[in-house]
Amino acid sequence: MRVVLVVVLLALGGCRCKPTPVEVPAVVKVPRVTTTWAPHEVAAVPDDVYGVPAWSKVFALAFERKISIGVPSCHVDGGCLAVDPMQLRGAPMVSQERILGRDEPLAFIGEQVTFLEAPDRRARLDQAIAEAMTIDPSTAPLAAVLFQNDLWERVDAITAAIRNEPGADWAVLQDLRKKLVTLMKRVALTKEQLATIASNESAVTRRYAELLAGFGERDGWAELVSQSTEHRGSTVWQRTTRHAERHGYRSVFRVFIHHAQGRAVLSQALTRWPEPLPAGTRFVITGAPMALLTDGSIEPAPFITLLETRQARAEGFIPTQIGTLDHDVLEGSRVSLTRDSGGLERLGRDALIPVGATCMPDFTSRLPSASTCLMCHGPTGARITGPMAHGETRFELTDDQTAAARAVADAKRASESFQTLGW
Numbered sequence: 001m002r003v004v005l006v007v008v009l010l011a012l013g014g015c016r017c018k019p020t021p022v023e024v025p026a027v028v029k030v031p032r033v034t035t036t037w038a039p040h041e042v043a044a045v046p047d048d049v050y051g052v053p054a055w056s057k058v059f060a061l062a063f064e065r066k067i068s069i070g071v072p073s074c075h076v077d078g079g080c081l082a083v084d085p086m087q088l089r090g091a092p093m094v095s096q097e098r099i100l101g102r103d104e105p106l107a108f109i110g111e112q113v114t115f116l117e118a119p120d121r122r123a124r125l126d127q128a129i130a131e132a133m134t135i136d137p138s139t140a141p142l143a144a145v146l147f148q149n150d151l152w153e154r155v156d157a158i159t160a161a162i163r164n165e166p167g168a169d170w171a172v173l174q175d176l177r178k179k180l181v182t183l184m185k186r187v188a189l190t191k192e193q194l195a196t197i198a199s200n201e202s203a204v205t206r207r208y209a210e211l212l213a214g215f216g217e218r219d220g221w222a223e224l225v226s227q228s229t230e231h232r233g234s235t236v237w238q239r240t241t242r243h244a245e246r247h248g249y250r251s252v253f254r255v256f257i258h259h260a261q262g263r264a265v266l267s268q269a270l271t272r273w274p275e276p277l278p279a280g281t282r283f284v285i286t287g288a289p290m291a292l293l294t295d296g297s298i299e300p301a302p303f304i305t306l307l308e309t310r311q312a313r314a315e316g317f318i319p320t321q322i323g324t325l326d327h328d329v330l331e332g333s334r335v336s337l338t339r340d341s342g343g344l345e346r347l348g349r350d351a352l353i354p355v356g357a358t359c360m361p362d363f364t365s366r367l368p369s370a371s372t373c374l375m376c377h378g379p380t381g382a383r384i385t386g387p388m389a390h391g392e393t394r395f396e397l398t399d400d401q402t403a404a405a406r407a408v409a410d411a412k413r414a415s416e417s418f419q420t421l422g423w
């Protein structure tokens, strides 16, 4: 195994729970809108997101709610593609009603659960859970992985609400949590069943060849893993990404880099971190759900549900238009993943996603996708980000394809939320 180890002392100020933007003149500040739920009735037959109607009904009833969010005025006023991303900062936001809990990434839906206490919703959800218990997961293994991961989020969110929200009706939520855990077990796959699911990385690479040449075959691409300490002087090394931490260690994120002149150029550049990587370096981060299996193990899904990519611009580059930023997001909706072999859709650069994107999503306000990235990756996007810790950070190029997922599974297993799951 070829391994390059780089140890760097990092001295970013502030706390680990809020990322400190790196070299960023363009931190996008948006006014927060207050979150209140508007009345919302879930359809008797909700959209079939998994290709398994009984599961889709549980999904809608467990997640759907209507709130008011903030969006930039260009979104309702001619489009944002030609807008200067730096100017979005001062631009007015407008309020828009939106139903959360439809077919979008879990982290964008937000972690609220107390709306599930309403008696009508509870009764319908209980009934939908009972119906979902009758489905054999081997009839739809890929959908079962997605559905179980969605349920897992609800269970962890309920655990957090019972502990942190003084107004939560813990008896009601506790009862629901028990039923959701039972359903998670019912839809768990065996190791063999998980192994029958094919990877979609080659198909995604072929479909988006202009962004991902050679990625599926790892031709010229190297995987980067990072380790970090919480604060200077700490001896506890975290081995997961900040993305994985924010996703409650229910998803694994892997980071890859590519330079036309080869791996040696990247290894060299990493020794000089936090200096920017050479212009033209390509960066990819992928996300995949973790699955809880019948034998009690935690394994990554063999397919990815998200891929984000950017390209390093030369020093001094100043972005002028959102539409020309080399920041792209390929997203796997439940529908596209369960119906289509490639399964990821390229978002428009002006598609609205939460401020903080996938790393630190804030579901109450959204910005054009390509402009959100500047907040953390700066105007040139040329620096390897790392987990934005405040102690030490180490980077390592590795050929061990399981390292990232093992680290996430270990972190989950050690967490309190897992210990109370009774898996």
Ligand code: HEC
Residues within 6 Å of the ligand: 019, 240, 241, 242, 243, 244, 253, 255, 256, 283, 284, 285, 308, 309, 310, 327, 328, 329, 355, 356, 357, 358, 359, 360, 369, 370, 372, 373, 374, 375, 376, 377, 383, 384, 385, 386, 387, 388
């Ligand atoms: C809130 C901060 C934040 C925002 C906003 C953000 N990222 Fe990141 N990104 C990170 C962090 C932190 C990492 C390092 C991995 C980790 O520890 O989670 C990262 C890693 C990456 C990587 C892997 C290479 C690297 O630098 O580590 C890519 C590619 C990437 N992000 C693309 C994007 C794109 C495209 C967007 C916009 C759609 C975006 N990011 C928005 C924080 C952010």
